[in-house]
Amino acid sequence: MPASWYPPFPDDIPTHPLLVIDYELIKARDQAEIDRLWEAGTKLGFWYLKNHGVTEEANGMFDMGAETMALPMEEKMKFEQGDDGMSFGYKAAGANAVDATGELDTIEFINVAKDDAIAWPKHARRTYPSTVNARMESTISPFVRKSLDVNNTILEIFNDRLELPKGALSERHSLEEFSGSEARITKNPPKQPGDTKQAIGSHTDFGSLSFLHNRLGGLQVLVPSSDSWQYVKPIPGHAICNIGDALSIFSGGILRSNLHRVLPAPGAQATLERWSLVFFTRPGNSVILRALVEDSSIIKQAVDKNPEKNFETGATSFDWFSRRIKYQRVNNRTGPETWKASRGTEHVDA
Numbered sequence: 001m002p003a004s005w006y007p008p009f010p011d012d013i014p015t016h017p018l019l020v021i022d023y024e025l026i027k028a029r030d031q032a033e034i035d036r037l038w039e040a041g042t043k044l045g046f047w048y049l050k051n052h053g054v055t056e057e058a059n060g061m062f063d064m065g066a067e068t069m070a071l072p073m074e075e076k077m078k079f080e081q082g083d084d085g086m087s088f089g090y091k092a093a094g095a096n097a098v099d100a101t102g103e104l105d106t107i108e109f110i111n112v113a114k115d116d117a118i119a120w121p122k123h124a125r126r127t128y129p130s131t132v133n134a135r136m137e138s139t140i141s142p143f144v145r146k147s148l149d150v151n152n153t154i155l156e157i158f159n160d161r162l163e164l165p166k167g168a169l170s171e172r173h174s175l176e177e178f179s180g181s182e183a184r185i186t187k188n189p190p191k192q193p194g195d196t197k198q199a200i201g202s203h204t205d206f207g208s209l210s211f212l213h214n215r216l217g218g219l220q221v222l223v224p225s226s227d228s229w230q231y232v233k234p235i236p237g238h239a240i241c242n243i244g245d246a247l248s249i250f251s252g253g254i255l256r257s258n259l260h261r262v263l264p265a266p267g268a269q270a271t272l273e274r275w276s277l278v279f280f281t282r283p284g285n286s287v288i289l290r291a292l293v294e295d296s297s298i299i300k301q302a303v304d305k306n307p308e309k310n311f312e313t314g315a316t317s318f319d320w321f322s323r324r325i326k327y328q329r330v331n332n333r334t335g336p337e338t339w340k341a342s343r344g345t346e347h348v349d350a
């Protein structure tokens, strides 16, 4: 459905302003735009990105999502992600908890590994439904490659601003090493009257950078230093980008991995199915998640200034990621401690 057919996001509810960053200017290394990206990355950890050049590929991904979710449940379940912490594949609605009480999530999604999109027609990590295979070459691989370009460019900018040696962040996100990087399409059913269920519970993202394409509202950020949640209004043609745990940890907390969640779309949009598309860039599986204090004096200063925060996770990116996925799954739930075990840097940040 073209975005112009959607009922508008209501104009009478508070929204959180994000800086609009122009990717063309970032690519051209425009200093003023880089300063604004830095401000967005350090203060909120979320920003809009315009002129990213991925709209057509994103539209194809939404079509792939619709084709995949229309398959019979029995077919989709053949490609289910399982309970061991692997994220690639299909997840049915209600397979994850959204909070410590074990309330169930309402979204279904399909995750396609960057490694499979790059290796195609070979399988690197797993197999997928026929609807995914049919679009791997035409849609998914181009989307993944372009999204990687966008996120890698942003990583280079942050690398320089963090005064890290050239390539310090890139080498931790190499194309060749297997990683948790993946493309995700989510589908949330229309809101039922009186329903207050969360589609995705409060979380920080697991990896380094998320590149999100939203058509409807529903995404909320926790406003820093407050307990107030505010909607992020989708703007046509603008992606929403955010920083995840791994990049926040590498930077000694200078870059912010902010809590966010997804509710049903507000106002008149609530009557529609809500689809969203994300590309997650995550470090290579073997990369240890710790502040890069030996490589940057400003990261060292940031860590020294906050002795109460622990940036030595002792975990590889693979361990961090698998733990978080695994303990979200309600099949693994024993009690509130399972939810706690699925958490990210909100504790580092406490």
Ligand SMILES: O=C(O)CCC(=O)C(=O)O
Pocket: 184, 186, 200, 205, 212, 214, 218, 219, 260, 261, 262, 276, 277, 278
């Ligand atoms: O659907 C959205 O707007 C956000 C999705 C999200 O936060 C996630 O998949 O991690």
Ligand SMILES: [Fe+2]
Pocket: 203, 204, 205, 260
């Ligand atoms: Fe997220």
